[in-house]
Amino acid sequence: MSLRVFNTLTRQKEVFVPIAAPAVGFYTCGPTVYDFAHLGNFRAYVAEDLIKRYLIYRGFQVRHVMNITDIDDKTIRKAQSEKQPLNVITDRYIHAFHQDLNTLNILPADIFPRATEHIPQMQAMVDALLQRGHAYRQDNSVYFRISSFPDYGRLSNLNPENLQSGRSVDSDEYDKENARDFVLWKGYRENEPWWDYHAGRGRPGWHLECSAMSMAYLGNHFDIHMGGVDNIFPHHENEIAQAECASGEPFVNYWLHVQHLIVDNEKMSKSLGNFFTLRDLVTKGHDPLSIRYLLLSTHYRKLLNFTFTALDQADRTRKRLQDFLFSLEAREFPAGETPGFKSEVAEWEQRFRNEMDDDFNVSGALGVLFEFIHAANRRLETLLKQDIREIRETIARVNSVLGVIREPETEALAPELEALVRERERARAAKDFQRADALRDKLEKSGIQLIDTPDGVKWKVIDSP
Numbered sequence: 001m002s003l004r005v006f007n008t009l010t011r012q013k014e015v016f017v018p019i020a021a022p023a024v025g026f027y028t029c030g031p032t033v034y035d036f037a038h039l040g041n042f043r044a045y046v047a048e049d050l051i052k053r054y055l056i057y058r059g060f061q062v063r064h065v066m067n068i069t070d071i072d073d074k075t076i077r078k079a080q081s082e083k084q085p086l087n088v089i090t091d092r093y094i095h096a097f098h099q100d101l102n103t104l105n106i107l108p109a110d111i112f113p114r115a116t117e118h119i120p121q122m123q124a125m126v127d128a129l130l131q132r133g134h135a136y137r138q139d140n141s142v143y144f145r146i147s148s149f150p151d152y153g154r155l156s157n158l159n160p161e162n163l164q165s166g167r168s169v170d171s172d173e174y175d176k177e178n179a180r181d182f183v184l185w186k187g188y189r190e191n192e193p194w195w196d197y198h199a200g201r202g203r204p205g206w207h208l209e210c211s212a213m214s215m216a217y218l219g220n221h222f223d224i225h226m227g228g229v230d231n232i233f234p235h236h237e238n239e240i241a242q243a244e245c246a247s248g249e250p251f252v253n254y255w256l257h258v259q260h261l262i263v264d265n266e267k268m269s270k271s272l273g274n275f276f277t278l279r280d281l282v283t284k285g286h287d288p289l290s291i292r293y294l295l296l297s298t299h300y301r302k303l304l305n306f307t308f309t310a311l312d313q314a315d316r317t318r319k320r321l322q323d324f325l326f327s328l329e330a331r332e333f334p335a336g337e338t339p340g341f342k343s344e345v346a347e348w349e350q351r352f353r354n355e356m357d358d359d360f361n362v363s364g365a366l367g368v369l370f371e372f373i374h375a376a377n378r379r380l381e382t383l384l385k386q387d388i389r390e391i392r393e394t395i396a397r398v399n400s401v402l403g404v405i406r407e408p409e410t411e412a413l414a415p416e417l418e419a420l421v422r423e424r425e426r427a428r429a430a431k432d433f434q435r436a437d438a439l440r441d442k443l444e445k446s447g448i449q450l451i452d453t454p455d456g457v458k459w460k461v462i463d464s465p
């Protein structure tokens with residue numbers, strides 16, 4: 001079976017055929033670094049991460065570019081309100097963003113280009129658009145002439161009656177009912193950062209940044225472009241117009257969009273008090289991998305309703321997975337292999353793949369995984385060492401896609417806890433079991449549960465009693 005993805009451009013599921021398999025060019029719109037990213041942003045980043053990980057699992061060589069918007073209306077406003085240089089503000093939030101990606105076990109992009117470091121590429125694109133008659137100067141700014149691009153509106157299904165060509169808009173954000181010639185290059189305004197340019201010194205518009213940086217690293221024509229549904233118009237519509245008019249080539253083959261996250265059935269907003277950053281939830285004591293599990297377990301094209309009840313449920317479900325793996329580690333199985341078991345496990349994995357191949361149907365895929373664990377658990381008494389290895393390797397492959405299981409061996413302990421673990425091992429070696437048990441209790445009170453396995457002691461983090 002082949003992988004099928006829902007393409008916003010054609011509004012249907014299509015077989016995914018890369019331009020130059022196994023290579024896949026993959027661009028995702030990154031953060032505007034004027035504040036901490038919120039849970040809605042991370043819903044999109046986690047969904048994109050799941051899709052990227054699945055492409056890798058499927059054997060594609062993904063080249064992932066995620067831009068960092070470090071110059072736009074919002075970053076400038078923030079720097080002005082804090083009376084700080086722009087780069088002090090943006091460096092702070094870029095650093096925080098990378099920490100947050102790591103917290104959520106999101107694989108980093110291969111390249112995180114910053115807008116301020118790609119001004120020459122953006123200016124070259126504006127030059128090309130001016131030369132080809134797709135752009136015009138007005139005052140000190142340059143605008144894209146949407147009437148020069150008949151395909152304008154195809155991605156967002158724009159009603160042509162709402163096109164107001166010849167009327168221009170300076171703001172980066174506007175709605176579909178107000179589609180106008182949008183700004184490519186913003187002429188200098190007082191107290192704003194600027195770069196020299198022959199049309200007048202100034203700074204790039206937000207939409208231009210993504211077109212220029214994606215093409216700089218993925219070429220004029222590449223495979224997948226992702227972002228939130230709120231990016232479809234005007235951002236991605238404008239990206240297509242700029243890119244195709246500047247290069248004369250098609251821009252992107254597959255446009256994938258992630259639906260919104262809402263909280264308790266309401267739009268997340270600071271005024272409603274239901275606005276959360278990732279940091280807010282981690283500070284409240286929620287396990288980041290359970291947050292990840294919750295964010296990825298709803299299909300990316302469905303609205304995700306975040307509630308704390310759902311988060312607790314996600315936490316329990318995810319721990320069932322982890323506990324199952326620990327239970328395999330914690331005991332010795334007789335040597336040997338059950339005839340036919342290997343191909344049975346392979347069939348389960350194929351079913352997981354079939355679900356994911358259907359436009360990344362993650363709920364179906366998770367259903368298959370839990371059925372598999374349930375079935376394996378029921379037969380655990382009869383399984384042999386080689387069977388267990390099959391199970392563990394299969395789950396490890398599945399987890400390379402999901403990224404929700406913490407490997408016990410990789411869990412780093414605080415040095416003082418590590419010292420207690422070693423001390424207990426010495427006590428056990430000296431057959432001082434009373435001392436060893438006392439140390440085990442002490443560790444459990446610190447939230448560390450020890451598991452003695454045939455390969456030595458392992459541990460997992462538990463909720464402190």
Ligand SMILES: [Zn+2]
Nearest residue numbers: 029030210235
């Ligand atoms: Zn973008």
